[in-house]
Amino acid sequence: xxxxxxxxxxxxxxxxxxxxxxxxxxxxxxxxxxxxxxxxxxxxxxxxxxxxxxxxxxxxxxxxxxxxxxxxxxxxxxxxxxxxxxxxxxxxxxxxxxxxxxxxxxxxxxxxxxxxxxxxxxxxxxxxxxxxxxxxxxxxxxxxxxxxxxxxxxxxxxxxxxxxxxxxxxxxxxxxxxxxxxxxxxxxxxxxxxxxxxxxxxxxxxxxxxxxxxxxxxxxxxxxxxxxxxxxxxxxxxxxxxxxxxxxxxxxxxxxxxxxxxxxxxxxxxxxxxxxxxxxxxxxxxxxxxxxxxxxxxxxxxxxxxxxxxxxxxxxxxxxxxxxxxxxxxxxxxxxxxxxxxxxxxxxxxxxxxxxxxxxxxxxxxxxxxxxxxxxxxxxxxxxxxxxxxxx
Amino acid sequence: xxxxxxxxxxxxxxxxxxxxxxxxxxxxxxxxxxxxxxxxxxxxxxxxxxxxxxxxxxxxxxxxxxxxxxxxxxxxxxxxxxxxxxxxxxxxxxxxxxxxxxxxxxxxxxxxxxxxxxxxxxxxxxxxxxxxxxxxxxxxxxxxxxxxxxxxxxxxxxxxxxxxxxxxxxxxx
Numbered sequence: 001x002x003x004x005x006x007x008x009x010x011x012x013x014x015x016x017x018x019x020x021x022x023x024x025x026x027x028x029x030x031x032x033x034x035x036x037x038x039x040x041x042x043x044x045x046x047x048x049x050x051x052x053x054x055x056x057x058x059x060x061x062x063x064x065x066x067x068x069x070x071x072x073x074x075x076x077x078x079x080x081x082x083x084x085x086x087x088x089x090x091x092x093x094x095x096x097x098x099x100x101x102x103x104x105x106x107x108x109x110x111x112x113x114x115x116x117x118x119x120x121x122x123x124x125x126x127x128x129x130x131x132x133x134x135x136x137x138x139x140x141x142x143x144x145x146x147x148x149x150x151x152x153x154x155x156x157x158x159x160x161x162x163x164x165x166x167x168x169x170x171x172x173x174x175x176x177x178x179x180x181x182x183x184x185x186x187x188x189x190x191x192x193x194x195x196x197x198x199x200x201x202x203x204x205x206x207x208x209x210x211x212x213x214x215x216x217x218x219x220x221x222x223x224x225x226x227x228x229x230x231x232x233x234x235x236x237x238x239x240x241x242x243x244x245x246x247x248x249x250x251x252x253x254x255x256x257x258x259x260x261x262x263x264x265x266x267x268x269x270x271x272x273x274x275x276x277x278x279x280x281x282x283x284x285x286x287x288x289x290x291x292x293x294x295x296x297x298x299x300x301x302x303x304x305x306x307x308x309x310x311x312x313x314x315x316x317x318x319x320x321x322x323x324x325x326x327x328x329x330x331x332x333x334x335x336x337x338x339x340x341x342x343x344x345x346x347x348x349x350x351x352x353x354x355x356x357x358x359x360x361x362x363x364x365x366x367x368x369x370x371x372x373x374x375x376x377x378x379x380x381x382x383x384x385x386x387x388x389x390x391x392x
Numbered sequence: 393x394x395x396x397x398x399x400x401x402x403x404x405x406x407x408x409x410x411x412x413x414x415x416x417x418x419x420x421x422x423x424x425x426x427x428x429x430x431x432x433x434x435x436x437x438x439x440x441x442x443x444x445x446x447x448x449x450x451x452x453x454x455x456x457x458x459x460x461x462x463x464x465x466x467x468x469x470x471x472x473x474x475x476x477x478x479x480x481x482x483x484x485x486x487x488x489x490x491x492x493x494x495x496x497x498x499x500x501x502x503x504x505x506x507x508x509x510x511x512x513x514x515x516x517x518x519x520x521x522x523x524x525x526x527x528x529x530x531x532x533x534x535x536x537x538x539x540x541x542x543x544x545x546x547x548x549x550x551x552x553x554x555x556x557x558x559x560x561x562x563x564x565x
Contacts, residue, residue, distance in 0.1 A: 131553045139539070220511075
């Protein structure tokens, strides 16, 4: 057992509190949403497929960095051989989605069968841009991402399957999954974003930021990376699930959700469960797509907050309250503590003066998660918010 | 050797230095410093003297002790309010969201977003200055100058890409 996993075992009780750590029955659909205030990750179990992890996030517990999806899966299978992960997917290379994904790739004791990430063209150019920033300008943009790319390269050397994902690409599909009752169902996990238009738009932004001799080296604006975010649709039995990644929309440009809806190939977007796109920002809320999500279904919406930018947005929450049967939020937000409790009196006094206009010290991560378990007919078996997560 | 395992010479060097300060030697080796002044000042003196020189001014006996240190990243800029919001992380990993007055960066009256961008990193620290007068504690902020891309940077980047992404399937597709 690696040192990381030993630490995970020790801190397991603190992390998962009252959550019963039993693996689901093979016929059960499970989604576990982690979102400690910065970052998100979804652990997914589907009959006929097994486990998958979408994105990665971590929290600090008693001074130790814990990768939450890794800790959860290893805790479920404590003492027994861990199951394979059918796919590990990075929706887009944003720190709040890739944070410590290298720990999953390097330390998960079971087999990872496939690693997916956004379309190779956009990632290839981003890699080259980051390498230029590091090699030429000595700037470490998107810190930690190179470690993830390193881990991925190691995984491919070990024979892990690699898949570049864009709109309408299949990630996992299986017809005739036989349940223990003898019933046969079909299963399909496919991407609904990023579109070719979004990838092209991102490409143009990268080209503008490309270093030119004699000119100032331009930092890449992280927000633009949302253009290449993967969103997924999962259809299994009578259930459908949408995991919106950080896909945004625009009133003026044909990007994101609007671009998807404009296409003939756009699948039926009605869903029992929706992971709200981009932490509930107003830029990601698209009336037309939500109109489809809630069609014919009682929709449960899950939001992973992003404290630094004050997400979810109040207006988005108000809209969702009107249309969703349930709204779960994975973190109550970072609590603030008095600066004087962290720093000496001298430092506290100086940082009260010019140039500081306001100072908000954040306490440790608010750790919690929402676990949903459903049968393949769409009947909920468990809808629980653990730790600091809650239902609105 | 003394009790800390250092030779007398080394110990003296450390005593004279403020141990909380770190000098970036890469700065002196950078091509941007190829000015006559730098060449004539540094080329003939030893490495040890190079370390001591920038921080010690015996005439003033000025020395600084860092009380607290944060790495900051600019999250948003409010040009109208002349302020910017940043996230600060201290050495223990404590995070804070702090709004700064932009007059702290420059006295130039131009819009603040001419000088800084969202995502820019900086160092913010509280130091006590030990002078012959009473010590005073102040805060400081340090941004890096924008990097002007040189032809040599292209070569460095190509070399980095060749070694770092060797065998990467994204580059072979």
